[in-house]
Amino acid sequence: MTALGTGSIASSSIELRNVVVSAPTANDDVTILHPTSLSLGEHRVSVIGGNGSGKSTLARLVNGLVAPSAGTVGIELAEGGARRSLDTRRDGAAVRRNVGFVFTDPSAQLIMPTAIEDVSLSLRRSHRDRAARQAAASAALERFGLQHLADHSVHTLSGGQKQLLAVASVLATDPAILVADEPTTLLDLRNARMIGDLLMSLPQQVVVVTHDLDLAARADRTLVVDDGRIVFDGHPAAAIAHYRDTVSQ
Numbered sequence: 406m407t408a409l410g411t412g413s414i415a416s417s418s419i420e421l422r423n424v425v426v427s428a429p430t431a432n433d434d435v436t437i438l439h440p441t442s443l444s445l446g447e448h449r450v451s452v453i454g455g456n457g458s459g460k461s462t463l464a465r466l467v468n469g470l471v472a473p474s475a476g477t478v479g480i481e482l483a484e485g486g487a488r489r490s491l492d493t494r495r496d497g498a499a500v501r502r503n504v505g506f507v508f509t510d511p512s513a514q515l516i517m518p519t520a521i522e523d524v525s526l527s528l529r530r531s532h533r534d535r536a537a538r539q540a541a542a543s544a545a546l547e548r549f550g551l552q553h554l555a556d557h558s559v560h561t562l563s564g565g566q567k568q569l570l571a572v573a574s575v576l577a578t579d580p581a582i583l584v585a586d587e588p589t590t591l592l593d594l595r596n597a598r599m600i601g602d603l604l605m606s607l608p609q610q611v612v613v614v615t616h617d618l619d620l621a622a623r624a625d626r627t628l629v630v631d632d633g634r635i636v637f638d639g640h641p642a643a644a645i646a647h648y649r650d651t652v653s654q
């Protein structure tokens with residue numbers, strides 16, 4: 406492990422305490438994440454590792470999509486000078502409001518017919534008034550350069566436009582933390598770069614799971630996951646070198 410402290414610090418933090426994730430199988434329980442304790446306070450955290458190593462499970466713990474079988478997952482938020490602590494089990498709805506999640510395949514996320522309707526849907530709780538919701542949705546599309554696609558069917562958008570819209574929909578609610586699980590995997594180089602640039606420029610704390618080591622290298626801290634364990638936690642360059650070493654052995 407290497408010393409941290411080269412990157413910027415977020416106003417939020419993610420706290421895993423003795424977290425274990427296991428799942429039942431036909432004969433026994435299988436452990437997907439072995440006991441893990443982490444305090445993630447960096448602005449941008451990347452998570453790398455081989456297929457099936459447990460990266461998505463780790464990412465999904467952060468917004469409560471996966472519940473810990475043991476231990477706790479907490480979110481610390483700065484709110485008006487005070488700290489607010491949320492627990493993913495106890496405070497599920499509040500955690501989901503404060504931790505946005507972007508999936509690999511935006512089609513899994515875009516469920517309304519048009520771009521503006523999709524953003525409006527994610528604003529239904531924060532903006533009860535229809536006109537205010539519409540205005541906020543337009544502003545969100547404009548922020549991401551998608552306003553010209555407002556009334557287009559989401560099915561006609563390109564892969565890059567869909568992923569950008571998925572990110573816009575999630576960010577429209579202004580979550581404190583954004584978790585993205587392989588957000589560039591399905592994109593060509595230009596769109597992968599565009600989404601990567603966007604994620605790395607957000608004011609929110611960002612946790613990105615990725616096989617794109619160039620993207621991972623732009624984080625402030627990188628976790629390497631192998632066989633359900635964090636096997637390296639430190640500076641991105643050192644973490645990527647560690648991952649490359651394990652692959653070439």
Ligand SMILES: Nc1ncnc2c1ncn2[C@@H]1O[C@H](COP(=O)(O)OP(=O)(O)OP(=O)(O)O)[C@@H](O)[C@H]1O
Pocket residue numbers: 428429435437454455456457458459460461462463
């Ligand atoms: N609910 C579940 N029941 C049983 N096994 C599971 C469950 N969820 C995940 N697993 C297993 O746990 C392991 C880790 O899965 P996970 O999706 O977290 O890996 P990953 O590192 O994100 O993989 P990839 O890079 O391929 O997306 C895999 O072997 C997967 O099959």
